Amino acid sequence: MRRKIFHGIxxxxxxGLVFLxxxxxxxxxxHRSTPESQQVARSVPSAAAVATRKAWAEPQFASVxxxxxxxxxxxxxxxxxxxxxxxxxxxxxxxxxxxGLLYSPNITPDKQYGIGNWTEDEFWRAMHxxxxxxxxxxxxxxxxxxFTKVSRPDVDAIxxxxxxxxxxxxxxxxxxxxxxxNQRSSLVFWRALFFxxxxxxxxxxxxxxxxxxxxxxxxLGHCGMCHSSFNALGATDKNAQLAGGLIPIQRWYAxxxxxxxxxxxxxxxxxxxxxxLKTGVSVRGATYGPMSDVVFHSLQHLxxxxxxxxxxYLRAQPVLVSPGDVQKIEVSPQLAVExxxxxxxxxxxxxxxxxxxxxxxxxxxxxxxxxxPSIAMQxxxxxxxxxxxxxxxxxxxxxxxxxxxxPFAQLLNDHxxxxxxxxxxxAWGNNAPAVSPAVVxxxxxxxx
Amino acid sequence: MRGxxxxxxxxxxxxxxxxASGKPSARPAPTTEQPKVSTSLRQRIxxxxxxxxxxxxxxxxxxxxPRIGGKPAGYLYHQLQNFRDGRRVYPLMTWxxxxxxxxxxxxxxxYFSDQSPPPPAPQTPMVAAATLDMGRKLATMGDPARGLxxxxxxxxxxxxxxxxxxxxxxxxxxxxxxxxxGAFKQGTRRTKAPDCMHEVTAKLDGAEIGxxxxxxxxxxxxxxxxxxxxxxxxxxxxxGSIDG
Numbered sequence: 235m236r237r238k239i240f241h242g243i244x245x246x247x248x249x250g251l252v253f254l255x256x257x258x259x260x261x262x263x264x265h266r267s268t269p270e271s272q273q274v275a276r277s278v279p280s281a282a283a284v285a286t287r288k289a290w291a292e293p294q295f296a297s298v299x300x301x302x303x304x305x306x307x308x309x310x311x312x313x314x315x316x317x318x319x320x321x322x323x324x325x326x327x328x329x330x331x332x333x334g335l336l337y338s339p340n341i342t343p344d345k346q347y348g349i350g351n352w353t354e355d356e357f358w359r360a361m362h363x364x365x366x367x368x369x370x371x372x373x374x375x376x377x378x379x380x381f382t383k384v385s386r387p388d389v390d391a392i393x394x395x396x397x398x399x400x401x402x403x404x405x406x407x408x409x410x411x412x413x414x415x416n417q418r419s420s421l422v423f424w425r426a427l428f429f430x431x432x433x434x435x436x437x438x439x440x441x442x443x444x445x446x447x448x449x450x451x452x453x454l455g456h457c458g459m460c461h462s463s464f465n466a467l468g469a470t471d472k473n474a475q476l477a478g479g480l481i482p483i484q485r486w487y488a489x490x491x492x493x494x495x496x497x498x499x500x501x502x503x504x505x506x507x508x509x510x511l512k513t514g515v516s517v518r519g520a521t522y523g524p525m526s527d528v529v530f531h532s533l534q535h536l537x538x539x540x541x542x543x544x545x546x547y548l549r550a551q552p553v554l555v556s557p558g559d560v561q562k563i564e565v566s567p568q569l570a571v572e573x574x575x576x577x578x579x580x581x582x583x584x585x586x587x588x589x590x591x592x593x594x595x596x597x598x599x600x601x602x603x604x605x606x607p608s609i610a611m612q613x614x615x616x617x618x619x620x621x622x623x624x625x626x627x628x629x630x631x632x633x634x635x636x637x638x639x640x641p642f643a644q645l646l647n648d649h650x651x652x653x654x655x656x657x658x659x660x661a662w663g664n665n666a667p668a669v670s671p672a673v674v675x676x677x678x679x680x681x682x
Numbered sequence: 683m684r685g686x687x688x689x690x691x692x693x694x695x696x697x698x699x700x701x702a703s704g705k706p707s708a709r710p711a712p713t714t715e716q717p718k719v720s721t722s723l724r725q726r727i728x729x730x731x732x733x734x735x736x737x738x739x740x741x742x743x744x745x746x747x748p749r750i751g752g753k754p755a756g757y758l759y760h761q762l763q764n765f766r767d768g769r770r771v772y773p774l775m776t777w778x779x780x781x782x783x784x785x786x787x788x789x790x791x792x793y794f795s796d797q798s799p800p801p802p803a804p805q806t807p808m809v810a811a812a813t814l815d816m817g818r819k820l821a822t823m824g825d826p827a828r829g830l831x832x833x834x835x836x837x838x839x840x841x842x843x844x845x846x847x848x849x850x851x852x853x854x855x856x857x858x859x860x861x862x863x864g865a866f867k868q869g870t871r872r873t874k875a876p877d878c879m880h881e882v883t884a885k886l887d888g889a890e891i892g893x894x895x896x897x898x899x900x901x902x903x904x905x906x907x908x909x910x911x912x913x914x915x916x917x918x919x920x921x922g923s924i925d926g
Binding site (some may be wrong): 317318319514526527529530588590596597599600623624625626628629630634635636637638639640641643644679680681682 | 716717719723725726727728729730731732733766767768769773774776777778779780781782783785786789
C-alpha cells in the first residue's frame with residue numbers, strides 16, 4: 235500500500251513537472267534568438283534564394299554542397315536518417331532507447347515530409363539548439379548536445395548539401411514512447427540539467443591538429459554518444475566522456491577511447507589507429523557491430539588529415555574515471571576454472587586455425603586475441619556475441635574483400651560459448667573474469 | 683550440419699605438435715615469422731561456408747541453410763542485396779552481408795554459382811499421394827483458370843533455373859521451400875518491384891504451398907544438372923527480380 239502511495243506521489247510529481255515544462259515553454263521564456271546566427275558570415279545563399287531548390291543547382295554552390303556532403307559523412311547523418319533499403323536521408327529508422335522507440339525523420343528537401351520548407355536559420359537552430367521549427371524540442375537521441383559545437387559555416391554547408399538531394403515523399407513515422415517521455419515539454423528540464431548551447435572553443439595550448447580532432451570528435455563525430463556512459467535520464471556523464479559505455483537496449487559495449495586500460499589507445503601508433511578508422515582493420519583488431527556501421531558509412535570517407543587529427547586527439551585523452559572496479563564476477567571460482575579448462579579444447583578445435591594457438595592472430599586478417607582489449611574489457615558480452623555471430627569485417631575502399639569469421643551459434647551451446655570466451659579472456663596474459671553460460675543465453679538473438 | 687562438421691574437421695587439422703605447444707602461457711614472445719593466410723576468396727568467406735558448405739551444398743543450421751552451389755550468379759547476387767536492404771528477412775544473413783560492397787557480393791555470388799555440389803538425396807515426402815499429385819500439377823502445369831503459371835514456366839522445364847537470375851527449385855528441403863513460398867505470400871520475402879513471386883503465391887492457399895514444396899523436395903537432382911542458358915525461356919511475367 236505504502237508503495238502504491240509512493241508511486242502515486244511520483245506520478246503526480248512527474249505530471250506537475252511536465253505541466254510546468256509545458257507552461258514555461260509556452261510562455262516563451264526560452265524563445266530567444268541565437269546570437270551566433272547573426273555573427274557568422276554567410277557562406278551560402280540567403281533565405282530568399284533558398285526558397286527555390288533551383289538556387290542550389292547554381293554552379294557557384296557546388297563547392298559548398300561538396301563540403302556539406304563531406305561534413306554529412308563526418309556526422310554519419312545517413313546511418314540514422316535512412317532505414318534498411320530505404321531512400322538515403324528519408325528517415326524511418328527506429329532507434330530503441332530506454333524511453334521508447336524513436337524514428338528518425340525525413341531530412342530530404344521534400345516540402346511535405348522533409349525539410350523542404352526549412353530556412354538556413356531554422357536548420358542552424360535544430361543543430362545548434364536542438365529546436366526544430368515550431369519551437370519543437372528535439373529528443374537528445376539526435377546528438378545536438380554534440381552538434382552544438384559545429385560551426386555555423388559547417389552547419390550551413392550541410393544544409394546546402396541536404397537541400398541538393400532529391401526530395402523523397404516519405405511520411406515520418408510517429409515515435410513510440412510511453413508517458414511522460416512522449417511529452418516534449420519534459421525536455422525543458424532535461425535541457426536545463428544537461429544542455430548548454432555553445433560553439434567549439436579551440437585550446438590555444440594545443441596543436442591545430444589536436445584542435446581539429448577535438449572539433450570532430452566532440453562535435454559532428456559525436457563519438458561520445460556511444461563511447462561514454464549514460465545516466466538514468468539518458469544524458470552523457472560529463473566525467474565519463476569517452477570512458478566507454480554500454481549502448482542502451484542494443485547492449486553493445488563501446489570501449490573507452492582514452493589511453494586507459496581498455497582499448498589503451500595510448501599504446502597504439504597513429505598509423506594503426508588511422509588505418510583502423512579508415513579500413514575497419516588493423517593488426518590490433520577489426521571493427522565489429524555498430525563500429526563497423528560507423529566505418530562503413532562515415533569514417534572510410536574521411537580525409538587522411540582528419541583521421542590523423544582524430545587519432546592525435548584521441549590518443550591524447552587522459553583517463554578521468556577508471557573502469558577497473560566495475561568488473562563483475564559472474565560465476566563461482568570453481569566453475570570459472572572448469573570453464574577455462576574446457577574452453578581451451580574448444581579453442582583448439584574451432585578457433586586456433588585462424589587466431590593461432592598462441593592467440594596472436596594473423597596480420598589484419600585474423601585479429602589477435604592475446605592482449606586484445608575487446609576480449610578482456612569489462613563486460614564479456616562483445617566477445618560472446620562475436621563467437622555466436624561471427625561476421626565479416628566491414629567492406630571498405632581500403633579493404634574491399636574482407637575476411638570473415640563463421641558464426642558458432644548453431645555449433646556451440648551456451649556452456650561451450652561461455653567456456654571458450656572464458657578461456658580467451660584468461661589465456662596469454664589476458665586477465666578478465668569468467669563469463670557465465672546464463673549470460674550467453676541472453677545474447678543468442680541477432681542484433682537488428 | 684554437414685558444413686559444420688566440415689568446419690570442425692578443418693579446425694581439427696591443427697597438428698599434434700602444434701597442440702602440444704598450445705598451453706596457455708604468458709604473453710607470447712614476439713616473433714617476426716607470421717603464419718601465411720591464403721588470399722583466396724574461399725578463405726575470406728569462411729563465414730558463408732560454415733553454413734552453406736565450401737561447395738554451396740547447404741545443410742548447416744539444422745538443414746535450413748539452402749543449397750546455393752550452382753545457382754545462377756545473378757540470382758544469388760540479388761539475394762545478398764535483398765538481405766542487406768531488408769527485402770528478405772533472415773537476421774543472421776543480414777548481419778553477415780550488411781557491410782559488403784556490391785562488387786564483393788557479386789564475386790561471392792559467382793563463387794557459389796561456379797560450384798557443382800554433389801546432388802543431394804531427394805527427400806521422401808511425408809504427405810499423401812494425392813497431395814503430391816496436386817503439387818506436381820501446380821508445378822508443371824499451373825492453373826490457367828486462376829491465371830497461375832506453372833513453376834516450370836519461369837524456372838525452366840528441368841526446374842534447375844535459368845541463367846542469370848532465376849533460381850533452381852530442386853535440391854532444396856521441404857521446410858525451406860514451404861517457408862519461402864509462405865514468406866512471398868505474406869510479403870516478408872520480397873523482390874524488387876514488380877514482385878511476381880508475391881503475385882503467384884498470393885493465389886496459393888496453405889495446402890497448395892505444402893503440396894508444391896513436398897513435390898519439389900521429392901525430385902532428384904540429375905547429375906551435372908545446371909541452370910538453363912540465358913534467353914532460353916520466354917517468361918510469362920514481368921519480374922523485378924530479373925534484370926533482363
